[in-house]
Amino acid sequence: MNKKAIAMLSGGLDSILAVRLVQEQGIEIHAINFLTIFCTCTHKGCQHAATQAAKQLNIPLKVLNITEEYLEIIKKPKHGYGSNMNPCIDCRIFTFGMAKKYMEEIGASFIITGEVLGERPMSQRRDAILLIEKEVGLKGRILRPLSAKLFDPTLAEKEGIVDREKLLEISGRSRKPQIELAKNFNINDYPCPAGGCLLTDPGFAKRIRDLLDHNELILDNVRLLKFGRHFRLSEEAKLVVGRDEGENGELEKLAMPNDLLFKLADRQGPVSILRISSIRPSVSNETLIALAASIAAYHTKFRSEEALNINYWKAGEPGGEATLAIKPAKAEDVEKARL
Numbered sequence: 536m537n538k539k540a541i542a543m544l545s546g547g548l549d550s551i552l553a554v555r556l557v558q559e560q561g562i563e564i565h566a567i568n569f570l571t572i573f574c575t576c577t578h579k580g581c582q583h584a585a586t587q588a589a590k591q592l593n594i595p596l597k598v599l600n601i602t603e604e605y606l607e608i609i610k611k612p613k614h615g616y617g618s619n620m621n622p623c624i625d626c627r628i629f630t631f632g633m634a635k636k637y638m639e640e641i642g643a644s645f646i647i648t649g650e651v652l653g654e655r656p657m658s659q660r661r662d663a664i665l666l667i668e669k670e671v672g673l674k675g676r677i678l679r680p681l682s683a684k685l686f687d688p689t690l691a692e693k694e695g696i697v698d699r700e701k702l703l704e705i706s707g708r709s710r711k712p713q714i715e716l717a718k719n720f721n722i723n724d725y726p727c728p729a730g731g732c733l734l735t736d737p738g739f740a741k742r743i744r745d746l747l748d749h750n751e752l753i754l755d756n757v758r759l760l761k762f763g764r765h766f767r768l769s770e771e772a773k774l775v776v777g778r779d780e781g782e783n784g785e786l787e788k789l790a791m792p793n794d795l796l797f798k799l800a801d802r803q804g805p806v807s808i809l810r811i812s813s814i815r816p817s818v819s820n821e822t823l824i825a826l827a828a829s830i831a832a833y834h835t836k837f838r839s840e841e842a843l844n845i846n847y848w849k850a851g852e853p854g855g856e857a858t859l860a861i862k863p864a865k866a867e868d869v870e871k872a873r874l
């Protein structure tokens with residue numbers, strides 16, 4: 536065993552403190568960070584938080600985007616979901632597996648994480664932590680400096696590479712000990728603790744479940760989930776209606792070649808996207824277009840009018856516009872379709 540370790544660095548306070556505690560003991564640390572489309576760390580993104588932290592800690596950082604693999608995990612997690620669509624145990628097994636590979640690649644001996652026993656309901660329970668460690672084949676090789684004394688000594692501690700006495704025994708959801716420790720280390724600049732990724736959010740999870748149930752869980756569809764109001768129109772069709780100017784712009788950027796875009800013909804209003812995924816539709820395109828236009832019309836300031844002119848066109852073909860005079864949908868029909 537040598538004095539070289541991999542740190543799983545989210546950029547949050549726990550992971551920064553874990554690195555500092557071990558760095559103080561003369562261990563050479565290389566950080567790894569995982570990005571997915573579901574990250575919520577900071578408004579500038581997770582990569583930003585991890586990059587800032589690595590700079591502050593003066594350690595090299597490797598960033599891996601694992602969104603594609605992650606989508607597969609969400610489809611059928613071996614250990615199930617947490618309170619929403621978050622497959623935390625499978626997610627941790629996967630990321631630890633990637634960290635293990637990196638550890639072997641660069642000849643490091645163990646892995647450091649900012650895990651705190653009992654801080655997160657699903658993945659940081661003792662039984663879950665031990666299960667993850669066992670499944671990924673890292674027994675004795677994961678050091679959790681913030682909670683180390685609450686676990687059996689790791690190989691690094693047993694072999695005297697790391698002094699167990701200088702490690703901590705923090706547990707639970709209170710952040711007080713970490714904030715105190717940050718003060719001692721003179722660490723003032725760290726992002727707020729993220730409560731988990733977007734998959735833990737009930738509204739977002741409902742939309743992910745809908746994609747999964749309709750065999751539509753692909754990256755292009757997940758990207759759309761971050762914007763607008765979402766409606767399921769049929770087994771194969773979804774509508775997304777922008778909520779403000781910023782979202783209207785994002786939706787136009789995210790439109791795929793076969794999507795239909797909708798907008799009021801002569802007045803200000805939202806941009807909407809109709810995405811039809813099946814090659815064997817159960818409902819005719821005309822019916823879907825009329826339904827989409829009526830829901831789009833409902834989300835304008837003019838919903839009380841008898842009929843509104845809505846333009847629609849195929850994405851990337853703004854010249855090919857057609858116009859439909861449509862009665863705005865009734866509130867109860869809108870609610871029925873809402874996700």
Ligand code: SF4
Pocket residue numbers: 621622623624626627658730731732733734735
């Ligand atoms: S909250 Fe999301 S990112 Fe965090 S462990 Fe669970 S599934 Fe993975």
